[in-house]
Amino acid sequence: xxxxxxxxxxxxxxxxxxxxxxxxxxxxxxxxxxxxxxxxxxxxxxxxxxxxxxxxxxxxxxxxxxxxxxxxxxxxxxxxxxxxxxxxxxxxxxxxxxxxxxxxxxxxxxxxxxxxx
Amino acid sequence: xxxxxxxxxxxxxxxxxxxxxxxxxxxxxxxxxxxxxxxxxxxxxxxxxxxxxxxxxxxxxxxxxxxxxxxxxxxxxxxxxxxxxxxxxxxxxxxxxxxxxxxxxxxxx
Numbered sequence: 001x002x003x004x005x006x007x008x009x010x011x012x013x014x015x016x017x018x019x020x021x022x023x024x025x026x027x028x029x030x031x032x033x034x035x036x037x038x039x040x041x042x043x044x045x046x047x048x049x050x051x052x053x054x055x056x057x058x059x060x061x062x063x064x065x066x067x068x069x070x071x072x073x074x075x076x077x078x079x080x081x082x083x084x085x086x087x088x089x090x091x092x093x094x095x096x097x098x099x100x101x102x103x104x105x106x107x108x109x110x111x112x113x114x115x116x117x
Numbered sequence: 118x119x120x121x122x123x124x125x126x127x128x129x130x131x132x133x134x135x136x137x138x139x140x141x142x143x144x145x146x147x148x149x150x151x152x153x154x155x156x157x158x159x160x161x162x163x164x165x166x167x168x169x170x171x172x173x174x175x176x177x178x179x180x181x182x183x184x185x186x187x188x189x190x191x192x193x194x195x196x197x198x199x200x201x202x203x204x205x206x207x208x209x210x211x212x213x214x215x216x217x218x219x220x221x222x223x224x225x226x
Contacts, residue, residue, distance in 0.1 A: 046219045047161065049215040102166065103166035103167075104151070
């Protein structure tokens with residue numbers, strides 16, 4: 001049973017870079033079974049896919065965020081990470097890491113990131 | 118980019134009644150359609166994938182149907198624990214992309 005856990009700062013200043021890490025347990029991040037990805041949810045709003053990475057290292061990003069997003073993998077730590085640059089208040093959200101195929105079956109518990117000075 | 122539109126935004130249903138939720142895609146997504154349930158403060162939970170296959174442990178009162186651009190999630194007899202927000206999600210094969218509908222809130226009538 002895969003388990004995912006997000007970690008990172010809960011408060012980020014405007015114009016800075018949001019950085020989050022997802023630690024995977026119960027399976028290998030080198031598995032070809034999944035994409036590993038990030039999804040966010042602003043308070044009181046819907047879900048938005050941010051981007052995904054495959055075990056090969058190929059990355060795919062939401063076009064609306066592509067210019068600001070980087071997702072990477074650290075196989076030695078069984079982790080993958082999200083960096084979102086030049087954040088504004090509109091980036092305030094609960095950020096989830098997840099496993100993705102044609103659907104999303106394993107989710108982290110989510111972490112709230114607030115963008116504020 | 119494929120746009121997913123859910124209707125209605127809010128559905129008021131009495132316990133024991135049937136609920137029917139709709140999801141429309143702006144272009145065909147074949148059967149690459151999933152449904153999720155989300156309760157306050159929790160991560161979404163996968164209910165249905167492949168448009169009609171129940172995920173592990175999901176009760177039989179949840180069913181999905183449709184293909185192409187029109188999809189439906191039916192809850193045959195609403196239980197108290199089913200009052201939540203439901204999202205549909207499509208998967209685009211190339212380039213890989215995942216898009217959600219805006220959600221339908223199922224509330225107690």
